[in-house]
Amino acid sequence: xxxxxxxxxxxxxxxxxxxxxxxxxxxxxxxxxxxxxxxxxxxxxxxxxxxxxxxxxxxxxxxxxxxxxxxxxxxxxxxxxxxxxxxxxxxxxxxxxxxxxxxxxxxxxxxxxxxxxxxxxxxxxxxxxxxxxxxxxxxxxxxxxxxxxxxxxxxxxxxxxxxxxxxxxxxxxxxxxxxxxxxxxxxxxxxxxxxxxxxxxxxxxxxxxxxxxxxxxxxxxxxxxxxxxxxxxxxxxxxxxxxxxxxxxxxxxxxxxxxxxxxxxxxxxxxxxxxxxxxxxxxxxxxxxxxxxxxxxxxxxxxxxxxxxxxxxxxxxxxxxxxxxxxxxxxxxxxxxxxxxxxxxxxxxxxxxxxxxxxxxxxxxxxxxxxxxxxxxxxxxxxxxxxxxxxxxxxxxxxxxxxxxxxxxxxxxxxxx
Amino acid sequence: xxxxxxxxxxxxxxxxxxxxxxxxxxxxxxxxxxxxxxxxxxxxxxxxxxxxxxxxxxxxxxxxxxxxxxxxxxxxxxxxxxxxxxxxxxxxxxxxxxxxxxxxxxxxxxxxxxxxxxxxxxxxxxxxxxxxxxxxxxxxxxxxxxxxxxxxxxxxxxxxxxxxxxxxxxxxxxxxxxxxxxxxxxxxxxxxxxxxxxxxxxxxxxxxxxxxxxxxxxxxxxxxxxxxxxxxxxxxxxxxxxxxxxxxxxxxxxxxxxxxxxxxxxxxxxxxxxxxxxxxxxxxxxxxxxxxxxxxxxxxxx
Numbered sequence: 001x002x003x004x005x006x007x008x009x010x011x012x013x014x015x016x017x018x019x020x021x022x023x024x025x026x027x028x029x030x031x032x033x034x035x036x037x038x039x040x041x042x043x044x045x046x047x048x049x050x051x052x053x054x055x056x057x058x059x060x061x062x063x064x065x066x067x068x069x070x071x072x073x074x075x076x077x078x079x080x081x082x083x084x085x086x087x088x089x090x091x092x093x094x095x096x097x098x099x100x101x102x103x104x105x106x107x108x109x110x111x112x113x114x115x116x117x118x119x120x121x122x123x124x125x126x127x128x129x130x131x132x133x134x135x136x137x138x139x140x141x142x143x144x145x146x147x148x149x150x151x152x153x154x155x156x157x158x159x160x161x162x163x164x165x166x167x168x169x170x171x172x173x174x175x176x177x178x179x180x181x182x183x184x185x186x187x188x189x190x191x192x193x194x195x196x197x198x199x200x201x202x203x204x205x206x207x208x209x210x211x212x213x214x215x216x217x218x219x220x221x222x223x224x225x226x227x228x229x230x231x232x233x234x235x236x237x238x239x240x241x242x243x244x245x246x247x248x249x250x251x252x253x254x255x256x257x258x259x260x261x262x263x264x265x266x267x268x269x270x271x272x273x274x275x276x277x278x279x280x281x282x283x284x285x286x287x288x289x290x291x292x293x294x295x296x297x298x299x300x301x302x303x304x305x306x307x308x309x310x311x312x313x314x315x316x317x318x319x320x321x322x323x324x325x326x327x328x329x330x331x332x333x334x335x336x337x338x339x340x341x342x343x344x345x346x347x348x349x350x351x352x353x354x355x356x357x358x359x360x361x362x363x364x365x366x367x368x369x370x371x372x373x374x375x376x377x378x379x380x381x382x383x384x385x386x387x388x389x390x391x392x393x394x395x396x397x398x399x400x401x402x403x404x405x406x407x408x409x410x411x412x413x414x415x416x417x
Numbered sequence: 418x419x420x421x422x423x424x425x426x427x428x429x430x431x432x433x434x435x436x437x438x439x440x441x442x443x444x445x446x447x448x449x450x451x452x453x454x455x456x457x458x459x460x461x462x463x464x465x466x467x468x469x470x471x472x473x474x475x476x477x478x479x480x481x482x483x484x485x486x487x488x489x490x491x492x493x494x495x496x497x498x499x500x501x502x503x504x505x506x507x508x509x510x511x512x513x514x515x516x517x518x519x520x521x522x523x524x525x526x527x528x529x530x531x532x533x534x535x536x537x538x539x540x541x542x543x544x545x546x547x548x549x550x551x552x553x554x555x556x557x558x559x560x561x562x563x564x565x566x567x568x569x570x571x572x573x574x575x576x577x578x579x580x581x582x583x584x585x586x587x588x589x590x591x592x593x594x595x596x597x598x599x600x601x602x603x604x605x606x607x608x609x610x611x612x613x614x615x616x617x618x619x620x621x622x623x624x625x626x627x628x629x630x631x632x633x634x635x636x637x638x639x640x641x642x643x644x645x646x647x648x649x650x651x652x653x654x655x656x657x658x659x660x661x662x663x664x665x666x667x668x669x670x671x672x673x674x675x676x677x678x679x680x681x682x683x684x685x686x687x688x689x690x691x692x693x694x695x696x697x698x699x700x701x702x703x704x705x706x707x708x709x710x711x712x713x714x715x716x717x718x719x
Contacts, residue, residue: 066682066683069682069683070682073471076471077471077472091470094469094470094685098471184577184665184666184667185663185665186665186667186668189667238556239555239574239577240554240555240556240557240574240577241577242576242577242662242665242666243550243576243577243662243663243665243666380685381470381683381684381685382469382684382685382686384684385679385680385683385684385686389489389490389668392665392666392667392668393489393490393667393668393669395667396579396665396666396667396669397579397667415484415487415488416686
């Protein structure tokens with residue numbers, strides 16, 4: 001009898017639980033698990049909880065989100081997706097096509113997302129004209145990181161054109177430094193290739209090549225020139241680069257062993273962690289020849305369709321919170337990126353972020369704002385994989401032929417479509 | 418009276434006893450059927466569809482296989498598997514047999530030495546791969562050590578050379594597996610009838626001759642088991658490559674298992690990944706079926 005009473009109490013308590021959490025629950029799948037990112041995610045959690053909702057953390061670490069994507073697929077297939085998941089770029093369209101994403105139009109309208117976000121960004125966040133995801137931050141990929149001390153020792157000047165870039169690299173090499181710190185991993189090879197492509201092709205042809213996948217542009221003379229430049233650039237990378245992680249490459253520049261690095265603005269977190277100050281101890285320049293352009297890499301949270309009305313409300317509050325200036329500032333200062341809101345006050349950001357924001361606004365106006373191919377913003381993951389295969393093979397092949405590589409690139413992209 | 422009571426009491430227990438083994442085995446049987454054969458079948462079906470990001474059932478026939486055979490990276494991976502598998506199996510067998518024969522000489526402290534040789538097997542391939550990555554890295558490992566010791570011209574940079582990187586995988590895998598082969602053969606050697614060896618000694622055969630002509634040929638089954646185990650380690654090798662080179666430089670050290678994982682799970686090419694998985698299964702079966710066939714036939718003759 002006693003046991004029965006206890007059981008009954010337990011059952012009624014359990015059934016009361018959802019009533020207690022009346023305000024709804026958001027489950028967020030993400031892979032913001034390292035240092036600054038974790039702090040950034042915790043802020044979001046606190047802001048959502050301040051609105052009276054419950055936050056169910058669903059962090060899956062590892063492999064730049066590969067592990068998380070695998071988990072998400074199994075959850076989605078079994079019909080039990082989380083409220084929000086860190087999905088980016090064209091993958092949002094893939095999930096949208098599966099009919100799994102929620103419509104955020106009402107939140108977007110209330111908060112004027114259309115005026116807050118640049119058109120190019122809004123396009124990525126919508127599926128068939130409806131908002132299904134909310135952008136969290138903007139990373140710029142086409143940065144050149146420079147150690148001014150090393151440059152001074154070698155008598156080199158910060159480059160603004162591709163020719164100056166190679167001239168500076170020659171000087172660094174002659175002075176006994178590693179001219180370019182690089183890690184030989186496919187995505188890093190792809191990042192370097194993308195910077196060169198943006199520099200040589202220009203923003204319009206870049207878009208034609210990697211967004212529209214236009215065959216004439218992919219095999220054109222300028223693309224051959226890009227591969228030739230990549231071949232030349234390999235001569236300035238040290239022999240031990242194969243397999244090196246990007247942050248170790250950044251470390252080489254910080255320690256004065258190497259002069260420069262081509263990397264997105266997440267590299268800034270390494271400089272900050274080493275106690276260096278932007279503009280003084282290190283310089284960030286737009287990659288030579290890409291001054292008016294901005295190759296962007298945007299993290300976003302896609303929202304899944306939910307049954308429960310309270311949870312749906314919590315989900316909408318989450319979407320609203322992400323774009324609030326308070327969160328945008330804290331998150332991006334921790335992550336090295338810039339806020340996605342065009343009206344954000346940038347005074348408390350560092351010099352690199354302020355420059356990035358200025359360039360972002362300029363590029364949004366003049367068509368220089370282009371999605372990053374190497375970071376999965378321009379095309380689907382299968383096109384990206386095909387490009388990586390060709391580029392990384394070319395980069396590591398001593399007998400590489402630029403003309404043939406351009407043909408291979410077009411053929412590989414054709415093959416996966 | 419009492420005997421009847423015993424019978425009626427025991428009968429449900431008897432039934433239970435009869436059913437118990439089946440009941441206990443049923444869950445694991447079900448898991449094997451669904452989780453293993455069921456998913457093989459599913460993968461097989463998916464390899465004929467245009468599945469990309471998620472499974473879909475739009476039939477495209479043999480198109481995925483066609484694309485796979487046109488894919489340069491797949492051929493690099495397959496060729497690497499040939500080189501890696503061939504060298505790994507041969508060297509592990511030779512080194513393992515040699516160690517076993519040397520240990521078989523009734524030396525002192527055999528237990529300690531055996532444990533030392535066997536110990537690498539206790540490490541996971543991830544650990545082996547990471548350790549060898551550091552050892553073979555030109556800027557940090559053996560290469561740097563020898564140059565710091567004054568051997569200025571020394572250069573051992575296979576790990577970063579697309580032409581030779583696959584041999585680095587062989588070095589690490591042999592280091593890991595040869596102790597295990599040794600243990601297998603040592604057990605086999607110990608089971609060889611000592612009187613045969615003594616008889617050969619009486620006939621004046623030298624020690625190498627005894628081993629080469631008499632002892633090792635009698636270890637056929639051990640040789641086959643070792644071969645089977647090594648072959649399947651080679652084909653399913655994933656963790657070693659993932660931790661040691663991640664397929665690089667470029668994709669020069671890619672293996673089929675890496676190819677399959679990359680395409681199925683990260684590149685949204687599930688159909689192509691499934692097709693490569695089925696070809697890998699085919700490779701395993703091509704080794705396994707003749708082996709099983711010969712095993713079963715041999716038993717019938719006994």
